[in-house]
Amino acid sequence: MYTNKRISKDKGIIILSIISVIALSALIAGMMMNKEDKPGISQIVQLDETTASSVSDETTVKTEEKVAANVEKETTEVSTETPTETYEIPESSTQEPASVNAAPTSPSFTTNSVLLWPVETNDVIIDFSMDATTYFATLDMYKTSDAVCVRSEIGSPVYAAADGIITANSYNEEIGRFISMDLGDQYELTYGQLKDIQVDEGTTVSAGDLIGYISEPTKYYSVEGANLYLKMSCNGTPTDPLDYLNYGE
16 A cells, blocks of 8 residues: 555656646747847847937938028029129120221311411411512511411410321421421421420320410521411412411401
8 A cells, every 4th residue: 555655656746747847848948939039139239220320321311401402592592682793795895906006097178177276366477478578577588488477475375276197296496396287188287486395296186285385486586576487288388377267366
């Protein structure tokens, strides 16, 4: 009887041991399954890094898009507020520039043209005379005269009697400082007994322009006194300037 009880007790222990082993095996299997299902620490860290990188990239893209949008907005505002001005090139700028040494426009003078009085008076003290002789007080002699002498005051202004181009600015013992002017069409005027001449050779002047001042008379006109020597010629032939002056005015 004791033997039977002992056998029964041993069987119970064996069965209990088997059950314990099975339970322990099941527990271990379950733990293994849970380990496979759940990511480890390294996987979690990697996931966090991937997520952070994705978020960073997304943030960078959004930031770049925002900056680009702001730049485009500012550019649009600037272009709206301050439009770019455009300039058209004047037609004249496409033309050849005038040459500094270009020949001046040729003046014109005809038999019907009128001269201005070059000085303030019209007191003629020596007449033009090529057909007969006239008296020269300083020389105390009679001779022909290819010019007229108009009494004036020393320092009085002398004006251009017509439009023209200055062809000479020189000195002569008889008429002192003088200038010659091309009036065009072979006409020429010479103004003598001047000082402080205001024009140079090649200068284009208009009627009424200041050209100089009356000087002291040369020794050839000391008796007659200060005067303007005015000589006119056409094609080299002396002509009376009084024929072109409003002598009665």
